[in-house]
Amino acid sequence: MKKILALVFAFVLCVSLVACGTANDPNKKSEGVMTWEEYNAADLEAAVVIEAYVQGNQAWWDDDDDGNGFITLYAQDPTGGYFIYELPCTKADADKMTAGTKIKVSGYKAAWAGEVEIIDATFEILEGTWVASVLDVTDLLGKDELVNHQNKKVAFKGMTVESVAYKNDQQGNDIYVTVSKDGASYNFCVESYLTDANTDVYKAVEALEAGDVIDVEGFLYWYEGVNTHITAVKDAQ
Amino acid sequence: MKRIFSLFLIACLLVPALSGCHGARSLPEFVIPEAFDTSRTYEITFWAKNDTNVVQTGIYEQAMADFMDLYPNIKVTMRLYNDYGKIYNDVITNISTQTTPNVCITYPDHIATYLTGNKTVVPLDALFVDEQYGLGGSELLFDGPTMEEIIPQFLSECIVNGAHYAMPYMRSTEACYVNTDFVEALGYTLPDVLTWDFVWEVSEAAMEKDADGNFKLNGQKTLIPFIYKSTDNMMIQMLRQTGGGYSTADGEVQIFNNTTKELLYRIASHAKTGAFSTFKISSYPANFLNAGQCIFAVDSTAGATWMGCDAPLIDIDEDKLVKFETAVYPIPQFDPQNPTMISQGPSVCVFNKTDPQEVLASWLFAQYLLTNDVQIAYSQTEGYVPVTSKAQGSAEYADYLSRMGEDNELYYDVKIKASRLLLENVGNTFVTPVFDGSVKVRNAAGQMIENAAKAARRKQTVDDAYMENLFSEVTSLYRLDQISQSGGTNEKQDLGSLPSASVWLLTVLAAVWVLIGAYLLTEMRKKRKKFQKSH
Missing domain, CATH: 2.40.50.140 (Nucleic acid-binding proteins)
Structure with a gap:
């Protein structure tokens, strides 16, 4: 009897897991x-x-x-x-x-x-x-394929900071960050409606200086070209 | 007996409290002090907006510093905004807590809504003519303009509900920035006055593509021949030019008419082919113009520093820039003999406070913003024009205009052409009526173009049924059916103290309630005593 009960429980558990799996299958x-x-x-x-x-x-x-x-x-x-x-x-x-x-x-x-x-x-x-993992697209910078990953959570590694400026010169506004890699420059942004002045990333970007080499994470936004909305920065690993 | 006496005493104390509540949040009416008290210090806040142009921030800061040198007892601090909508929202939020700024750059449309708060904004008419501290007053420590030196047309735009509640700060209009190379390449010659028919015709002619799907005109996949930045202004000006109704001064909304329908049909037909689009749908006209992807870009003259391939401010990658000649025209017209265009631009208002000396200090700073140094410097940051004849007629400003094209920064030709456009057309400008709710009418006017253009792009049917539904949707969205036709604003009146009959009625009511309460308490205590005895 115990064996039968154990089998029934095991079956029910499997069915539940399958059902859960279906509900949580992000591809479905x-x-x-x-x-x-x-x-x-x-x-x-x-x-x-x-x-x-x-x-x-x-x-x-x-x-x-x-x-x-x-x-x-x-x-x-x-x-x-x-x-x-x-x-x-x-x-x-x-x-x-x-x-x-x-x-x-x-x-x-x-x-x-x-x-x-x-x-x-x-x-x-x-x-x-479902939470997406961050996709490293550093190698796609400057290539046409990059746009296929538009709006994904992405990472760019080993970017050199060229300049950091507040929109309209006002703290609290968006921060425009120009970064470069392999001789080409790119305009990234701390979008204040996404990460405001109280967030860690805003404060971290405020502290960046020209010449810093950083790894950047963010959403691959587009404004007249790639314009990543930065969500995290750290010293390049 | 003592208890009853106490209750009556409470009731009597309640009466003045109740009657005093009536209009308690009202600010006192501002009365100009006999003299400005320089023995005291004042801290005033200035809320301003810049046009994504850091030079403008610098000019505000310089103006504040220069003013504080003259008046060391007045400390001015600035809060800078990116758009007028945010200033408007913050002012509205701060009215209830009486924490509005002292001086604010704003629009008369917005002031009309601020006035729904009680005595929130100071009417300036008495201040204008005050001999000591008024415009050109004897006690001013700076050389400000007299009232006659403010361009009357611009000053009249600041009348709300019969009084001046602001002074003009800067004025602009809209311009059509044209890629003349493209117009000529299509075989057209630009007329003296641009007409809507001309712009639509050239725009449609530009839509031809080659076998690879590139536009023949620019060899690119992207071309939007005609882009309008502010569709609010587009509809307002089209209705003005055609005599279609917009609104009356007392708040009657007239935008839902047959002329509007005809205009929307025409606009939708060109949106459908892709020959026309808007900022909200596609992006900044300047970016398309500078990339060789637009022929006619309509934007404010205050946006001229972004227009043209040699513009000092560019928002696209250098490799996308295309070389072309830029012409600056007034907006397209229906009647070339009678050109009409909107007058727009920021104004400055003074908020009321409980301390009249603080208001006077604010007024002095507001006036300082109209001095030549501030006016000329700020107008040079964009295609603005100064609002005083004192500044416009100065040698310094004449020199600035005469040096058009000397460089692509201060003397950038497109920017100075844009300023000249307004200077030459002041008599052809108009403004829309201002009342509580006029902002909503303005937004609704633009929304109809945005919706019709999007519907056409989405290949939806734009017919009479669509129009009726659009009118209904927009009315509901902006609650246009709730705008009161009150002859202007819905300013709350200060009703003063209550009539004596009302005071006595409230006294009796309060006393009755107190007695009822006392009776119930007594009964409860009696019952409790009985209950305790029985247990």
Whole structure:
């Protein structure tokens, strides 16, 4: 009897694990949802439906006195990245969309200064969590393939700081960081709506000086070319 | 008996408290002090905005330092913003706590909303003409402009609800920055006055592609022939030029009309082909212009330092820059014989405080911003024009204008052409009516263009049904149906102290409630005693 019971328990456990695995499989898409490849191939202005996992967000801001507002999200699935711009949502929903949260987003594909994004969207929060690991794309700097990783969490290793400047010369604003590698310069940014002046990364970047060699992590944002939104810096390893 | 007497005493004390609450948050009406008290020190805050231009920050700082040299007992500290919307939001937030700044760079549209707070902003009419501390006053320690020396057209833009609640600080308009090489390459000759028909026609002609999918005109995959930065202004000016309704001075919203529909159909048709786009949809017009991806870029004259391949401020990689000739035109017109364009630009207002001496100190600083040194220096940072004839007519400013093109920095030709455009067209400018809610009407006007353009790009049907739905959506989004037609602002009136009948009524009500409370307490105690005895 004990053996039978043990087998039943083991079976139930296996079934549960499989079920859990399905719910948490970040590659799995629901009916009618695009894969990243399908999304990438879609024309600008096309209606798109994606499922992805939030990896970061810019500060929620309220639009009216009724608690309605907007949030801008950096999201990802195992294949590619998404930038969801000014998604209408309440503060309560914004608070739920922490790193790893699975969401379904329906909107329109657009491009602004080279940044491909989803705008005029609606969303659902789904069951499941997944946090992307950081992808080292240092070797892709200056190559056309880099854009394929747009909006992913990426790392650039061994970058030399050329200059650090506050937007409008004002502390608290975005910080513009020019870095170089192999003779080419790139404009990165500490986006204050993503990581404000109280964050470790903001303070760390403020302290950088020309000539410092650093490893950078961030979201691969685009503004007239690569313009990584920095989320972490450290001395080059 | 003692208890009843005490209760009546409490009730009597409540009466003045209740009547005193009425209008307690109101600031006192500002009365100009007989003399500025220089034995005291004052700390005043100045909220300003720069146009992503660090030179402007330096000019503000210099103005503050020079002013504090003249008035060592006034300490000015500045808080700098990136956009007027944030200043507006912060001011609104701070009105309720009476922590507004002392002096603020802002727009009259915004002031109209600030005025919904009680006596929040100081009306300046009495200050203007004060013999000692007014414009050109005898006690000023600097050479400021007289009232007559402020350009009347610009000054009149600062009237809200019948009074001046601000002074103009800088003025600009919009310009159409044109890649003339492209226009000529397409076989067109630029007319003296740009018309909408001309711009649409050239823009559509530029859309031809080669077999590889590149635009024939620039050999690139990207070309947006016509890009408009501020679609709010686009709709406002189109409606003004066509005589379509926008709004009345007393807050009647008129933008949902047949002229608007016709304009939107036309705009949507060119958005559909890709010949037209907006800043919100695509990005900064300057970046496309400078990359050889745009022919007509409409932006503020205050953005001229970004326009053209030799511009002192460039936001794209050098390898993307394309060499071309830039012409600066007024915005396209429907009637070339009667050109019309918007007048815009920041104004400066003074916030009310409980201490009239502090307000006077703020007024002195606000006035200092109109001195020639500040006006000329700031106007040179962009295609702005000074707001006083004193500065415009100065030898220094004339010298600046005459040196157009000497370099690509201070004397950058596109920037000075943009300033001249406004100087030559002051008589052709207009402003929209200002009232509580006028900001919403402005936003709604632009939103209709953005929505129609996006719908067309998304290949949605833009027909009468779409227009009706758009009007309804925009009305709801900006709550335009809630704007009161009150002849201006909804400024809360100071109702003064309560009438005596009301005071006695409140006294009786308070006394009755106190007596009810006392009766209930007494009954409860009696019951408790009975309960204790029975156990």
